[in-house]
Amino acid sequence: MVSAAADAGRVHDVVGIGIGPFNLGLACLSAPLDLDAVFLDAADEFRWHPGMMIDGATIQVPFLADLVTMADPTSPYSFLSYLKTTGRLYAFYIRESFYPLRAEYDAYCRWAAAQLDSLRWGRRVVALEVDPDDADLWLVRAVRAVQGGSVAAGDDGTGSSGRDDSRDGAGGAVETYRARHVVLGTGTSPVVPAALRGLLGVGGSSRPGDSAGGLVVHSADYLPHRERLAAAPSVTVIGSGQSAAEVYRDLLGTLPGRDARLDWVTRSPRFFPMEYTKLTLEMTSPEYTDHFHGLPHEQRRALGREQRSLYKGISGPLIDEIYDTLYRLSLYGPVPTTLLTDTELLAAERDDATGEHVLRLRHAQLGEVHERRTSALVLATGYAAQVPDFVLGVRDRLDWDPDGRFAVARDYSVDGGRGRVFVQNAEEHTHGITAPDLGFGAWRNSSILASITGREVYPVERRIAFQEFGVPGDARRVEHAAGAR
Known part of the structure; x- marks a missing residue:
C-alpha cells in the first residue's frame, strides 16, 4: 500500500483509533494540554448505540460518569457544561434524577465532539506499522472516505498537508499518520450465538x-x-x-x-x-482492578463469568x-x-x-x-471485544494471552512494557468489570495520559474503597492454601 503522509513530517504525540465515548473522553482531556493528538474513526459522525435509542431509556450510570468529570470536574466538556450551554441545566435539576436519558447522553457526546478539532471522521484505519526510519514511532494508515468523487464532506479534497493523497483500490484517499503513542478504542461488536x-x-x-x-x-x-x-x-x-x-x-x-x-x-x-449496592460498586475501583489484574489467567477467566451479572x-x-x-x-x-x-x-x-x-x-x-x-x-x-485486523501486521510487537486476546498491562499498554500502544475497553479479561464502565473511563484516560506525558496531569486516585480485596498489607501471613480460589 502506497500512501502520502496526512501531515508531511509531522509526528503526533497521540493517534487514537476509534471515537467512542472512551477515546472521545481522551480527546476532551487532551484538548487543553500541550499535546499533539488526533483521533480517527471510519464513521462520518459520532453516534452512540443508535439502534437502542428507545424513547425514555436512560443510561445505567449517574451523570458524573461523563467524558471528563471524574478526571477534571472543571472541564468545559462536562455534562453539566452541556446542560448549561443548551439551556437545560435547571430542567435537569428539577427532574431530580442522576441518570440521563440515553438519547441525552448521545446528544451530549455529539456536542462535545463538535467542539474538538482533533477528530478526523471518515478515516478507516487499515494498518498499524512500525516506522522503518524510527522504531520508536508508529505509522497509522487510514483510508479516507470518498463521497461523490471527492473526500468526505467538510474536507478540502487534499490531505491535511495540502498535498494530494494516493488512492486505494476502492478509490479512497490513503493517509499516513506518524505517532509516538497509539490508543486503540475500536470498541466491541455484536455477538451472534x-x-x-x-x-x-x-x-x-x-x-x-x-x-x-x-x-x-x-x-x-x-x-x-x-x-x-x-x-x-x-x-x-x-x-x-x-x-x-x-x-x-x-x-x-x-x-x-x-x-x-x-x-x-x-x-x-x-x-x-x-447489583448496584455501594460496597459492590467499590469493585469499580483502582484497588479492585489492581487485585483482579494480579490474579492468574484461569482465575480471572472464572471470575469474569461469575461477575457478569454485576453490570450485565x-x-x-x-x-x-x-x-x-x-x-x-x-x-x-x-x-x-x-x-x-x-x-x-x-x-x-x-x-x-x-x-x-x-x-x-x-x-x-x-x-x-x-x-x-x-x-x-x-x-x-x-457484545465482545475484537482484535482489529489492522494490528495483525505488528502482532509480534504486541502482547497476547493464551486465548488470543490482548495481554493488557496494568497501565493499559499492550506493547511489551514500552508504553507506546494502549487499549480502551479491550481489557475486561485482565482488568475486570471496570473495562466497559463509563464511570471508570475518565480514570483510565488519566492513567494513559500520565504514561504518555510522564506526569499526572489529572490526579490518579489509587485508594477509594473502604474494603480490602486481598490480604491486608499489615497482616502476618501464616500459610498459602494449595488450590485456593
Whole structure:
C-alpha cells in the first residue's frame, strides 16, 4: 500500500483509533494540554448505540460518569457544561434524577465532539506499522472516505498537508499518520450465538438483519427494524440483560389490539437485577482492578463469568415496570407472552413452509429439550471485544494471552512494557468489570495520559474503597492454601 503522509513530517504525540465515548473522553482531556493528538474513526459522525435509542431509556450510570468529570470536574466538556450551554441545566435539576436519558447522553457526546478539532471522521484505519526510519514511532494508515468523487464532506479534497493523497483500490484517499503513542478504542461488536450462525450464514460476530432465515435482528439494530417487529405475528427476544429487557418492554406495549405473541428466553436462572449496592460498586475501583489484574489467567477467566451479572443485569426499576405492565395488560385477559428462564437455545432452523423459525431449546434444571416457533428473533446477546485486523501486521510487537486476546498491562499498554500502544475497553479479561464502565473511563484516560506525558496531569486516585480485596498489607501471613480460589 502506497500512501502520502496526512501531515508531511509531522509526528503526533497521540493517534487514537476509534471515537467512542472512551477515546472521545481522551480527546476532551487532551484538548487543553500541550499535546499533539488526533483521533480517527471510519464513521462520518459520532453516534452512540443508535439502534437502542428507545424513547425514555436512560443510561445505567449517574451523570458524573461523563467524558471528563471524574478526571477534571472543571472541564468545559462536562455534562453539566452541556446542560448549561443548551439551556437545560435547571430542567435537569428539577427532574431530580442522576441518570440521563440515553438519547441525552448521545446528544451530549455529539456536542462535545463538535467542539474538538482533533477528530478526523471518515478515516478507516487499515494498518498499524512500525516506522522503518524510527522504531520508536508508529505509522497509522487510514483510508479516507470518498463521497461523490471527492473526500468526505467538510474536507478540502487534499490531505491535511495540502498535498494530494494516493488512492486505494476502492478509490479512497490513503493517509499516513506518524505517532509516538497509539490508543486503540475500536470498541466491541455484536455477538451472534453459535446456535444461530448457520441460520444466518455468518461465521462469528455480525449485525444480522434480513437473511436466508428471515428477520433476525441484533438489539444493536433494533430501532431500524422496530416497525416490522411490531407487525410480526410472533417475536422472541433472546438474552438476559438490560437490552433484552428494554426491547421486551418496548414490544410489550405493541401487543394490545392485535393478534400477536411475544416471548422472552434467557439461559440465566432468573431475571437478574444489576447489583448496584455501594460496597459492590467499590469493585469499580483502582484497588479492585489492581487485585483482579494480579490474579492468574484461569482465575480471572472464572471470575469474569461469575461477575457478569454485576453490570450485565437489568435495572431494578425496569424489571418492576415490566411486571407492572404485564399486570395491567392481564386485566383484559391472558397476556400473549411467555417468559422462559434457565432455557438455552441449542439450535434454530427455518421452516420454509410457514416462514417461521423453529427454536430448539433446553431447560437446564429439567434437562428437557423442546421446540418453539417464532416469526422473528431479536438477539440481545451482547457484545465482545475484537482484535482489529489492522494490528495483525505488528502482532509480534504486541502482547497476547493464551486465548488470543490482548495481554493488557496494568497501565493499559499492550506493547511489551514500552508504553507506546494502549487499549480502551479491550481489557475486561485482565482488568475486570471496570473495562466497559463509563464511570471508570475518565480514570483510565488519566492513567494513559500520565504514561504518555510522564506526569499526572489529572490526579490518579489509587485508594477509594473502604474494603480490602486481598490480604491486608499489615497482616502476618501464616500459610498459602494449595488450590485456593
